[in-house]
Amino acid sequence: MATVTLNQAQKTYTNGFKAIHGIDLKIEDGEFTVLVGPSGCGKSTLLRMIAGLESITDGEISIDDKVVNKVAPADRDIAMVFQNYALYPHMNNYDNMAYGLKNRGYSKAEIDTKVREAARILQLEDHLDRKPRQLSGGQRQRVAMGRAIVRQPKVFLFDEPLSNLDAKLRVDMRLEIKNLQQRLGITSVYVTHDQVEAMTLADRLIVMNGGVAEQIGTPIDIYEKPASQFVAGFIGSPAMNFLKGKVSDDKKHVTVGDGVMLDLDHDIEAGRDVTVGIRPEHLELLKDGEGRINAGVRMVESLGAETLAYLDFGANADNVTLRLQGTHQFKKGEKLSLSVPVDKIHLFDIESGKRL
Amino acid sequence: MYQSKWRVFSNHTILILGALFMILPVWIAFASSTHTREYVFQNGLQFWPGAEFFQNYGAILFDASATKGRVTAIEMLFNSMVLGLGFAIGKVIISMMAAYAIVYFRFKLAVPLFWVIFATLLLPLEVRIVPSYEVVANLGLLNTYTGLILPLIASATGTFFFRQFYRSVPDELLEAARLDGAGPIRFFIDILVPLSVTMIAAIFIIMFVVGWNQYLWPLLMTTDDQLYTIVIGIKQVYNSLYEGGQIPQFPKAFALTIMATIPPVLVVVIFQRMFVKGLVETEK
Numbered sequence: 001m002a003t004v005t006l007n008q009a010q011k012t013y014t015n016g017f018k019a020i021h022g023i024d025l026k027i028e029d030g031e032f033t034v035l036v037g038p039s040g041c042g043k044s045t046l047l048r049m050i051a052g053l054e055s056i057t058d059g060e061i062s063i064d065d066k067v068v069n070k071v072a073p074a075d076r077d078i079a080m081v082f083q084n085y086a087l088y089p090h091m092n093n094y095d096n097m098a099y100g101l102k103n104r105g106y107s108k109a110e111i112d113t114k115v116r117e118a119a120r121i122l123q124l125e126d127h128l129d130r131k132p133r134q135l136s137g138g139q140r141q142r143v144a145m146g147r148a149i150v151r152q153p154k155v156f157l158f159d160e161p162l163s164n165l166d167a168k169l170r171v172d173m174r175l176e177i178k179n180l181q182q183r184l185g186i187t188s189v190y191v192t193h194d195q196v197e198a199m200t201l202a203d204r205l206i207v208m209n210g211g212v213a214e215q216i217g218t219p220i221d222i223y224e225k226p227a228s229q230f231v232a233g234f235i236g237s238p239a240m241n242f243l244k245g246k247v248s249d250d251k252k253h254v255t256v257g258d259g260v261m262l263d264l265d266h267d268i269e270a271g272r273d274v275t276v277g278i279r280p281e282h283l284e285l286l287k288d289g290e291g292r293i294n295a296g297v298r299m300v301e302s303l304g305a306e307t308l309a310y311l312d313f314g315a316n317a318d319n320v321t322l323r324l325q326g327t328h329q330f331k332k333g334e335k336l337s338l339s340v341p342v343d344k345i346h347l348f349d350i351e352s353g354k355r356l
Numbered sequence: 357m358y359q360s361k362w363r364v365f366s367n368h369t370i371l372i373l374g375a376l377f378m379i380l381p382v383w384i385a386f387a388s389s390t391h392t393r394e395y396v397f398q399n400g401l402q403f404w405p406g407a408e409f410f411q412n413y414g415a416i417l418f419d420a421s422a423t424k425g426r427v428t429a430i431e432m433l434f435n436s437m438v439l440g441l442g443f444a445i446g447k448v449i450i451s452m453m454a455a456y457a458i459v460y461f462r463f464k465l466a467v468p469l470f471w472v473i474f475a476t477l478l479l480p481l482e483v484r485i486v487p488s489y490e491v492v493a494n495l496g497l498l499n500t501y502t503g504l505i506l507p508l509i510a511s512a513t514g515t516f517f518f519r520q521f522y523r524s525v526p527d528e529l530l531e532a533a534r535l536d537g538a539g540p541i542r543f544f545i546d547i548l549v550p551l552s553v554t555m556i557a558a559i560f561i562i563m564f565v566v567g568w569n570q571y572l573w574p575l576l577m578t579t580d581d582q583l584y585t586i587v588i589g590i591k592q593v594y595n596s597l598y599e600g601g602q603i604p605q606f607p608k609a610f611a612l613t614i615m616a617t618i619p620p621v622l623v624v625v626i627f628q629r630m631f632v633k634g635l636v637e638t639e640k
Binding site: 051074083087090091103147 | 526528529531532533534535536537538542546547550551553
């Protein structure tokens, strides 16, 4: 059981590219932390820095208050699960799991106990004699997890472990990972670009962008109070709607699109130009004439359990997405009357994108 | 793929003709090696085997005088085997290790060094044969197996193939092994070597045959009959064909030729299986 502390950890590649711009983070004992962000945001680099596979060019990373900057990966007492499993193809699954223990000088009997225990937890007992290639993707990923848990490491690191699996299996494995982590109580860091995985797995979420941690918080915090326009747009599906707006003189309203007025409950100066963010699921459909907003339907997508409608908010605005439960039969061009609860309106600075 | 009967027939005809074309000379050599030398001398090359198989092969294998030298075919086969195996195994080991260093260790000049190694492909043995001979002679290694094998075991071809192969091994395997506590030597022995079995078999086959067929180098290196390889032995027997007034030793020369071809063929046949098996297994 362990804590992981990052103190201004930075990574600059020899070609001068700065992948990680100084990150401060304390991962508590037993916490499941998820690093999420678009491709190239540095999330994998950060994970590999914790693993010791990438050097730390500035700042410090400590595991259990011991600085590990110069400690070899094998001596950090961590285990990692890779996206493409990285199982040794010539060894059977038993040996794959046992290899790390063998190198650490465990006795045959100890190795056997540990491997069989891990196999039992992961339901791999029947597959120990087989080679990895004889298993399905999900089973292979379980062997890879087995290889991680047999060592009972201080920290688990997951590098997009589910990206190679099909959608259904991904959901199953997601639950399995969460379950396993809670049962074993091992501090974990998990990298993904899939925000559903991020939201469901994380005790704490770190949204990264361009080598910077844009926001660190619980998934619900981040969903409800995104710190920036980037985070707001990245977390949540379909993505948050962004509209150009202007705060009214009495500070009680903001005008978006072609003169649509929305109520405001922010402490903000009058007449300021802002970006207004509204989640598709926070737009409420009202009876004709009751809502502040009137918008025409451009397109409808029916998913069965929910309906997505793309609305016309005027010539200056992009499509605005509306997400409703159940099925709705909208016609193209039909005018809808909508409103947004005042506490569901997010305002962001036009320049910096910071939350206002 | 659909093929008409005519197509199948013509394909097979071409195939069979090609096979016959390749096999016939070998067959004629074999058939001619089973007659008495007087018979071959009088009647020319033979298509059907004669009755002297055991007589001729026995003599050539175990009786040094039959080859006009002081060495039996069995000894020459042994020498060739030592040369072929030493050559092939040495090349595989050296080139694997060289490629391992080039691919997995970040040291200065790794890339230029690789290209230097690669450039030596342009220089055949014959170009450096005099200086090589000089070095070996100064080291006192003339007429030794070491001298015969050592100067030949650096292999640019092998290094190149292993380099290409290692580069295709996913980096994650290395990283997983590092996390599993495997150092450079462990990783090489536990992971890389088993993964390379197919490559090793392929390079071993090629190199064994090349080594077995070495002619110029052993000829220069060995003045002692006891170290003659079978390829040199054939040449010696042919040389003796026209010496003296005797009837030439055609059948025995043919017998030696046949024996010289058998080990490489066996190596190819045996390792080919491994090679194909390895291919099929890693493919999945």
